[in-house]
Amino acid sequence: MDITKEIILPCLFSFIGCAAFGVQYNIRFRHLIAASVGSIVSQLIYTLLSMNEFGEIQCCFISAAAVALFSEIMAKLNKAPVNMYLIVGIIPLVPGGLAYYAMLALVTGDNATFLERAVDAFGIAGSVAMGIFAVSSAVRLFKDFRRQAKIKADKAYRTLSKNDKSVKKF
Amino acid sequence: MNEIQLTGICAEIARLLIKYGAEIYRVEDTISRICRAYDHSEAEIYATPANFIITVKDKNNVPCTDSKSISGRDTNLDRVGKINELSRFICSEKPEAEIILKKLELIKNRKTYSPAVIYTSYFVAGGAFTMFFGGTPLEALFGGILGLVIHFLSIKLKKVGASAFLNAVVCSMAVSFLAVAISYIGFVPRFDKMIIGATMALAPGVALTNCMRDFISGDFISGIYTLTEALLIAVGLAVGAGSAVAAVIRF
Known part of the structure; x- marks a missing residue:
């Protein structure tokens, strides 16, 4: 197996292509590098999983979830919108090639191939969306729980300090 | 206040x-x-x-x-x-x-990237994704040029106020015609990789991501709005490229 051809080159091309997309969306340099690293994350995980004989749908789901997690972490670190990293990071997973070949089969009248490829393309697009959905809603839930806990602690602190003057701000 | x-x-x-x-x-x-x-x-x-x-x-x-x-x-x-x-x-x-x-x-009034940089980015994106989908370096060069065509056309279409759907149809049709013409003249043997690489610039990535995040937060009206937008752009890409390729494939 040729590691350069199978792993390094696709990662490199997705990095360059996604950085170019980031420029089109007007992302500044510091965020641009981080966002493009997200595309490497998705491409690398996708390649490694598909080598280990995971199905196409599973690969896309897991790598989309990984990119979503990466974007949430980068957004937290850089205090920037999650979208900035997420939009660029999932670009390598977009089933552009499959959709094109499905369309080609349709216009040449090969309906069986068209159906097969269209179902594949829709499945991949859906699994990417579901990967983002899973991670983002988990993060949202975590944030909501933390906010609730903070409000509760705040209330407890206030009632405590009202009754007991010796309690200092901690 | x-x-x-x-x-x-x-x-x-x-x-x-x-x-x-x-x-x-x-x-x-x-x-x-x-x-x-x-x-x-x-x-x-x-x-x-x-x-x-x-x-x-x-x-x-x-x-x-x-x-x-x-x-x-x-x-x-x-x-x-x-x-x-x-x-x-x-x-x-x-x-x-x-x-x-x-x-x-x-x-x-914050500075955006200058037009030259944006054009370069379309060129680089077209080339890189042509290579990404398995093209040769020569195909990547033509894919980059097709990326420039897409940016040029979408600026012109935005000026006359065309919708995103119309933009996708016209751009992908023009790109497919050009790609088929390039391979017909004989620069490169196949045209599919160039079309895929160049039209990635029109893929509705922003709309798809925003629609998922809207659905998560329970904004179903906005989610359906953006999902429809994403699907229409994808259909527009297929219609444009499909009609161009189908018109030429007979010869």
Whole structure:
């Protein structure tokens, strides 16, 4: 197996292509590098999983979830919108090639191939969306729980300090 | 700051956020935080990708409302980030209206990348994705040139006010014709990789991501709106490329 051809080159091309997309969306340099690293994350995980004989749908789901997690972490670190990293990071997973070949089969009248490829393309697009959905809603839930806990602690602190003057701000 | 100024500023911030490609959850969250900072936690906010309405009540319980209708996207995630910073600043400092308006003006006039850089990025993206989908370096060169064609056409179409669907159809049709012509003349043996690589620039990535994030936060109207947009653009790409290839494939 040729590691350069199978792993390094696709990662490199997705990095360059996604950085170019980031420029089109007007992302500044510091965020641009981080966002493009997200595309490497998705491409690398996708390649490694598909080598280990995971199905196409599973690969896309897991790598989309990984990119979503990466974007949430980068957004937290850089205090920037999650979208900035997420939009660029999932670009390598977009089933552009499959959709094109499905369309080609349709216009040449090969309906069986068209159906097969269209179902594949829709499945991949859906699994990417579901990967983002899973991670983002988990993060949202975590944030909501933390906010609730903070409000509760705040209330407890206030009632405590009202009754007991010796309690200092901690 | 009085209620009229508050609603005016909130409506302007929301309009900019939606125009620059933020998801609706972010818009509603930002505006409700700003309203809470100025002691208007009762504010009613209604936002979709096409319009925005805010109503707050003054101390005599008289409602004060402002609305915006938004048309035309101009994705600029850098400015979304800056408006995010501005809203953090508003919530912590509670500044006067003039200061906020001045800062908004600064954000609106923030430098974007120059046209030369944008054209280069379309060239690089077209080339890199042609290689990514398995093309040769020569095909990548032509894929990059087709990327330039896409950017040129979409600027022209935006000037006459074409919709995103029409933009996708026209651009992908032109690119497919050119790619088939290039391979027909004999520069490269096949045209499919060039078409795929160049049309990746039109793939509805922003719409798809925003629609998922809208669905998560429970904004189903906005989610369906953006999902329809994403599907229509994808169908438009297929229609454009398909009709061009089908017209030529007979010969």
